[in-house]
Amino acid sequence: MSSFFKKLNIFNRTSAPTQPQYKSNKPPNTGFRQQRLKSWQPILTPQSVLPILIFFACIFTPIGIGLVASSNGVQDFSIDYSHCDTKATDEYQDIPHKYVRHHFKEKLSYQPQWRAIVDDEETTCQLQFEIPNTIKNHIYVYYKLTNFYQNHRRYVESFDHRQLKGKALKYEDLSIHCKPLRGEGEKAVYPCGLIANSMFNDTFDTQLTGADDNTDDFELTNKHISWSIDRHRYKMTKYNASDIVPPPNWRKKYPDGYTDDNIPNIHEWEEFQVWMRTAPFPKFYKLALKNESAHLPNGKYTMDIGLNYPVSIFGGSKSFIITTNGVTGSRNLSLGITYLIVAGLAALFGAIFLIKMVFQPRTLGDHNYLNFENPDNAQHDEEYAHEEIPLRDIL
Numbered sequence: 301m302s303s304f305f306k307k308l309n310i311f312n313r314t315s316a317p318t319q320p321q322y323k324s325n326k327p328p329n330t331g332f333r334q335q336r337l338k339s340w341q342p343i344l345t346p347q348s349v350l351p352i353l354i355f356f357a358c359i360f361t362p363i364g365i366g367l368v369a370s371s372n373g374v375q376d377f378s379i380d381y382s383h384c385d386t387k388a389t390d391e392y393q394d395i396p397h398k399y400v401r402h403h404f405k406e407k408l409s410y411q412p413q414w415r416a417i418v419d420d421e422e423t424t425c426q427l428q429f430e431i432p433n434t435i436k437n438h439i440y441v442y443y444k445l446t447n448f449y450q451n452h453r454r455y456v457e458s459f460d461h462r463q464l465k466g467k468a469l470k471y472e473d474l475s476i477h478c479k480p481l482r483g484e485g486e487k488a489v490y491p492c493g494l495i496a497n498s499m500f501n502d503t504f505d506t507q508l509t510g511a512d513d514n515t516d517d518f519e520l521t522n523k524h525i526s527w528s529i530d531r532h533r534y535k536m537t538k539y540n541a542s543d544i545v546p547p548p549n550w551r552k553k554y555p556d557g558y559t560d561d562n563i564p565n566i567h568e569w570e571e572f573q574v575w576m577r578t579a580p581f582p583k584f585y586k587l588a589l590k591n592e593s594a595h596l597p598n599g600k601y602t603m604d605i606g607l608n609y610p611v612s613i614f615g616g617s618k619s620f621i622i623t624t625n626g627v628t629g630s631r632n633l634s635l636g637i638t639y640l641i642v643a644g645l646a647a648l649f650g651a652i653f654l655i656k657m658v659f660q661p662r663t664l665g666d667h668n669y670l671n672f673e674n675p676d677n678a679q680h681d682e683e684y685a686h687e688e689i690p691l692r693d694i695l
Contacts, residue, residue: 346653353650360643367628367636374631375435376623377402378444379412382616384425385607388416392428403631406432423607427620428511428600435596437624441520441589443500447616450495450578458493459576464566466535468543481547490537490544490558491566497547499575502618503606504588508596515599520589526573534566534573552608585621585630 327333342348380399387396392413400412412429449455460475471483478492508518537544541558554562566572574586603620611618623630 346657350650350653350657353646353653357643357646357650360639360646364636364639364643367639368633369636370626371628371631371633371636374624374626375404375437376621376631377404377429377431378619378621379414379427379429380617380619381414381425381427381605382611382618384414384605385416385423388414388425390417391415395427404432408432425605425607426602427605428602430600431596431598433598435624438592439518439520439590439594439596440587440623440625441504442585442621442623442630443502443504443588444583444585444619444621445500445611445616446583446618447614448584448611449582450584451580451582455494456578459495460492463488463491463537464534464576466537466567468538468540484545487543487545488539489547490539490563491547495576495578496572497549499549499572500586500618501549501553501608503608504620505604506589508601508603511600511602515601516597518591518594518596518601520591522570522589524570525587525590526570527577530573530577531567531570534569534576536565536567537563539563 331337378401379395383399392415394411395414397411402408408430409432410430412427414425414427417424417426454477457477458481460469460478463469463474469488471486471488474482474488474492476482478489481489481494481497482492483489506520506522508520510516510518541560541563544558544563546554546558564572571588574588579586605620609618628635
């Protein structure tokens with residue numbers, strides 16, 4: 301009978317509320333989670349570091365010398381013409397030295413000159429300069445801008461790639477990144493965005509004109525100055541002229557807006573393609589003209605530049621540059637000098653370590669460098685000297 305009541309009592313017993321189980325944040329006991337994986341920890345000694353330093357010194361020295369020699373072989377000529385419209389007159393005068401930079405195999409016989417020609421509210425800066433020796437390499441003409449930040453986040457994203465591929469998109473379908481230059485009224489801006497609106501529009505003559513009877517004209521071209529991938533990226537638009545308007549800064553070129561005959565063909569407009577590839581730094585070069593098939597003879601030349609692009613509003617400057625290219629592009633000594641500095645530091649520390657090894661050698665694991673002067677530490681070590689400590693606890 302007692303067993304019966306016990307069973308009855310078991311069935312009538314109310315189940316105790318279960319305690320909530322808390323998930324432990326303790327990582328699992330694995331070699332990776334507990335950082336017990338095997339590792340190689342090299343012991344850096346003068347004997348082991350010295351060969352590495354000698355290796356770097358031997359490798360970086362010829363590379364640095366080669367880069368410096370290659371950059372030093374690049375010949376270039378640069379004129380900052382930012383102030384040509386304000387400081388030049390209608391007669392030739394010497395350009396201040398601070399606006400001229402050049403590197404040729406021979407010295408210039410006279411200072412470059414400039415003059416400003418004003419015709420129907422159009423200002424042309426005419427530069428006259430000398431090429432002192434024949435340049436046999438390929439000739440490239442760049443324009444250089446300073447203090448112009450094409451790497452700004454909103455600026456870099458300010459275009460619509462579908463529009464550049466030729467699609468006729470409505471104003472409301474254009475990328476939001478084109479704001480505030482998406483459209484005017486119900487018409488879309490073509491091409492939309494800040495990059496296209498700020499395009500460099502100074503014009504360069506397509507030849508270096510001989511300034512005397514002994515100098516012939518040197519022809520240049522603006523074909524194939526953009527990357528081949530860009531020439532396939534941009535397509536002729538399918539817009540009708542009545543559906544689009546030019547960007548605000550293009551109104552001087554298109555005073556009456558677009559017509560069916562003057563819509564720009566960005567598939568063949570390589571200056572536009574060059575500008576649309578934004579630069580990572582505020583000082584950059586953009587290719588404008590080139591000649592890769594003929595040598596540039598020595599002589600006296602002139603270059604006409606139409607002044608349309610203001611640089612004073614952002615505190616920058618613009619320059620006309622003639623240059624050849626080396627292994628690393630235009631003339632740039634910094635990369636080669638950096639290699640030589642690293643090689644010099646490696647050689648210096650290698651010499652220091654070599655002197656240390658010769659005059660103050662040290663045997664690896666020498667007990668003379670251990671300190672046993674503290675008696676408390678010595679007694680503590682004796683107590684645990686005979687105990688077996690697992691390698692895991694030691695690590």
